[in-house]
Amino acid sequence: MEKIKESCLSSSPLNMSDLFTAITNDVVCRSAFGRKYRDGAIGEKFLQLISEFLGLLGTISVGEFIPWLVWINRVNGFDARVDYVAKELDEFLEGVIQEHADMENSSGNDESGENFIDILLKIYKDNTTGVSIDRDSIKAIILDVFAAGTDTTSTVLEWAMTELLRHPIVMKKLQNELRGILNGKQDITDVDLEKMHYLKAVVKETLRYHTPIPLLVPREARKDVNVMGYDIAAGTMVMTNAWAIGRDPLYWDEPEKFQPERFLNSSIDFKGLDFQLIPFGAGRRGCPGISFAMSTNELVLASIIQKFDWELPNGAKGEDLDMGERPGVSIHRKIPLFAVATRCYF
Numbered sequence: 001m002e003k004i005k006e007s008c009l010s011s012s013p014l015n016m017s018d019l020f021t022a023i024t025n026d027v028v029c030r031s032a033f034g035r036k037y038r039d040g041a042i043g044e045k046f047l048q049l050i051s052e053f054l055g056l057l058g059t060i061s062v063g064e065f066i067p068w069l070v071w072i073n074r075v076n077g078f079d080a081r082v083d084y085v086a087k088e089l090d091e092f093l094e095g096v097i098q099e100h101a102d103m104e105n106s107s108g109n110d111e112s113g114e115n116f117i118d119i120l121l122k123i124y125k126d127n128t129t130g131v132s133i134d135r136d137s138i139k140a141i142i143l144d145v146f147a148a149g150t151d152t153t154s155t156v157l158e159w160a161m162t163e164l165l166r167h168p169i170v171m172k173k174l175q176n177e178l179r180g181i182l183n184g185k186q187d188i189t190d191v192d193l194e195k196m197h198y199l200k201a202v203v204k205e206t207l208r209y210h211t212p213i214p215l216l217v218p219r220e221a222r223k224d225v226n227v228m229g230y231d232i233a234a235g236t237m238v239m240t241n242a243w244a245i246g247r248d249p250l251y252w253d254e255p256e257k258f259q260p261e262r263f264l265n266s267s268i269d270f271k272g273l274d275f276q277l278i279p280f281g282a283g284r285r286g287c288p289g290i291s292f293a294m295s296t297n298e299l300v301l302a303s304i305i306q307k308f309d310w311e312l313p314n315g316a317k318g319e320d321l322d323m324g325e326r327p328g329v330s331i332h333r334k335i336p337l338f339a340v341a342t343r344c345y346f
């Protein structure tokens with residue numbers, strides 16, 4: 001907030017895309033690792049590795065689709081990049097785990113400020129719980145949370161802010177709701193968020209209109225099935241186009257318009273039970289991070305929209321914004337979003 005305030009005082013444009021990436025990195029790092037990993041040589045290396053890792057996840061590997069062409073991955077350097085990133089990330093995560101183990105040894109069994117790694121390490125050491133976990137699994141779980149939770153959440157914030165800047169009436173309506181509920185209060189609580197129905201509708205509409213992972217995560221059919229008249233043989237890789245479902249005119253009125261109002265008097269939710277809106281997938285492998293993601297999205301959006309007025313730089317209009325998308329597992333803006341905080345309310 002201080003950084004935005006500074007830019008507001010000097011009326012300088014802020015790279016909102018970078019800002020949202022930094023916030024979500026910090027939030028997930030503090031929950032998963034117990035501290036931020038942004039500054040210094042280690043932080044820089046970590047961010048660069050994560051970016052490589054996500055890039056590799058989003059790369060189409062020929063061998064995955066045409067198995068006899070798998071040798072191409074060796075020739076074009078894909079396998080070498082995977083090996084390099086796997087080794088470096090493993091070393092990094094080993095270091096993080098060791099740091100926590102050392103801290104615990106030096107400070108006894110202090111429960112204060114316990115984070116995800118501390119809890120996993122406890123399960124690792126404690127064999128009275130009936131649950132066992134090895135060191136590799138700890139590393140895999142932490143990386144899973146980081147990779148699944150950071151990029152996706154910042155994508156939602158980036159597109160939500162883009163749409164708010166393109167739709168000044170929606171922005172004003174949201175600001176009125178937030179300022180009405182908070183009434184000058186600076187800290188936003190869970191109880192406040194519960195009352196913010198328009199905010200929730202804006203986030204839902206962003207998840208529908210800019211589905212962060214458009215093709216979800218591929219699944220494999222375990223047995224022969226028939227879905228809506230289509231035969232799917234056991235072993236077939238199935239991809240779900242959640243983006244297309246979210247824009248299907250059979251289920252949505254004017255699907256190509258960004259209209260949060262459509263969710264105000266509707267019970268449609270994204271928890272995997274209403275199949276016309278499945279940005280988090282569905283079923284037992286559906287996203288376990290929904291609550292974490294929604295709290296982060298709602299809290300960040302509510303804070304920046306309540307505390308500041310926003311405009312596009314150099315008097316640009318919403319319709320001037322480039323809406324191009326960058327390919328990847330989660331779909332970011334092709335060009336970073338810049339905006340100016342024109343007035344500060346704290």
Ligand code: HEM
Binds near residue numbers: 144148287
């Ligand atoms: C807006 C943000 C997010 C979106 C759109 C999203 C979306 C998804 C999707 C589509 C899947 C695959 C579901 C399926 O195949 O049915 C998934 C899986 C997963 N997500 Fe999220 N996610 C988000 C945030 C998070 C966060 C914050 C975390 C953790 C803190 C998280 C952790 C995971 C994990 C661990 C899986 C794998 C689950 C499994 O394979 O059983 N996600 N997510």
